Amino acid sequence: MTPSKLLIAAAAGAASALLFLGLVLQSGSAVSLALAAPIPVFIVSLGWGSLAGFIAAIVSAVLVSTLSGIVSGGLLVFVAMTLPAAIAGHMAGLARPAAEGEILPPRPGVKVADGGRPALLWFPVERILFAIALMAALACIGLGWYLGYDVEALKPEIVDALRQSGNAGQMSDGDLDAVATLLLSLVPLVQPAVLTLVLSVGLYLAAWITRISDRLPRPKDDLPTALHLPPLALVVFGAALAASFFPGTVEHLALAVCGAFGMAFTFVGLAQFHARTRGRSNRGLLLFATYAAIAILSFPMFLFTIFGVYDTVKRMRSPPRR
Template sequence: MKPSNLLIAIAAGAASALLFVGLVVQSGSAVTLALAAPIPIFIASLGWGSVAGFLAAVVSAGLVAAISGLVSGGVLLFAAMSLPAAIAGHLAGLARPVAEDGPAERGPGPVGERPQLMWFPVERILFAIAAMAALACIGLGWYFGYDVAALKPEIVDTLRESGNAGQIDDAEFEAIATLLLSLIPLVQPAVLTLVLGLGLYLAAWLTRISDRLPRPKDDLPTALHLPPAALFVFAAGLAASFVSGPVEQIALVACGAFGMAFTLVGLGQLHARTRGRSNRGLLLFVSYAAIMILSFPLFVFTCLGIYDTIKRMRPASPA
């Protein structure tokens, strides 16, 4: 490994740790910065190689543990963001010659140019991100001892202190706490999938500006799909969510992660289908504004992403 790549990896790991450490020490204003923690890892992996990305992931976790004095903080960053970012960055850099069994096809240009390469498909990268988000949430839930019965009284006490206890009775606090706890296994992996997906996109954009990204630019609206396996995982999660106990929690985690992945595919379809329309800007603005204000339209794009996956599973009709 070149010394310059080593320095880049250490710097990326330190940047990621500094972005995330505020969340570990319970600084409420640091949540937004913590969501950007995977981006330096992505940049190191995309621009300076997979080894730099994995080294940056280890450095970031070690620094968080050292700064905060909490090993659990380093574990949280490593499992939830640093390692998935390093793996996704590695996958984005994988490529092979188009022709494997014969002379490699070459693109236009003088002889001696590198052969045309087939890069790791975007749909498989998105699948990997959703799977890693789900596994990270399940693993961290086990590591930190996620227990609904133990957490419910703490949430009720917090709601009492923050709310107007004179107007809301204990039964309503209990109902709100139950609702929040039921949403955590669904929302947490969905947010993590979104954070990792957007982080990879932003890191690729920044790395391409510096002319260090070897991968050509993907046309995301047309390339953003999911393989059929994602549909089977999502369907199995929905079916298992009706079973009570830990199985339900794990199933909801899978539904949250892959549900967000399908939502991203649906949004990609929106961008692809509105191309060439004179009112495209207005349609995109209204769609994203509705998502930000109401949240419910996300379900529409989730269904659109699922439909896209089912449609691609059908055999092509003969010409």
């Protein structure tokens, strides 16, 4: 690695650390900045190579631990943010020459040479999304084990926070206990889903930025038609959904997997919606109304999760493409 690339990787790691540092220091206003922490690592990985991405991930973790004096803060940003970003950026940069006799029609993500033979086959988007969901689930499970996630131990702190926030009103102690239990039971489901969302959107934005700077070798993917999930994702999601009915630790582990892969299937459903509305005169209004409904009401998201599952099942039942 050249000194210039090493310097760029270190700068990207420092930028990621500064974005995440406010969350470690418990600054509520810095949450939005912390969600952008993977983007510098994505950018340097896509534009300057996988090694630069991994160096940026390590630098970010070391700086967070050093500046905050909290070792767990550096571990948090490394496991949940920068390491998955470096791995996903590495996967997005993978490509191989077409095999001898491999004739494929032109499609998004493939550079085609003369005669219809692709010069390079890039790592499929569906496998990148699968890897992001898997890494998000494993990161939340690992951090939950390391930090000692315990509903009964954390419940008194949540009850005190509800009382101090002024939202408790005339609620009794029993009602506050029930609300705290509900909130804590949703953490294993929501946290991996949010992490999958952050990593996926961060990769998309980083690819857009890197492409503008003309540093991205990968051709632009047509996400509405290229974004799917492999059949293994459906198996993992179904097994986790079934295991979530078991109480205790098994339930928490299963909910983490359900949250991560549920968000991944939601992305697939939204991509199918984008593809099916192409060519419609009211497409802009449909997309705006859909995303507004998701942002305000949240529950319409589950409809697109079902669409994503249906797309995967349909592709499993269709004959393999030659």
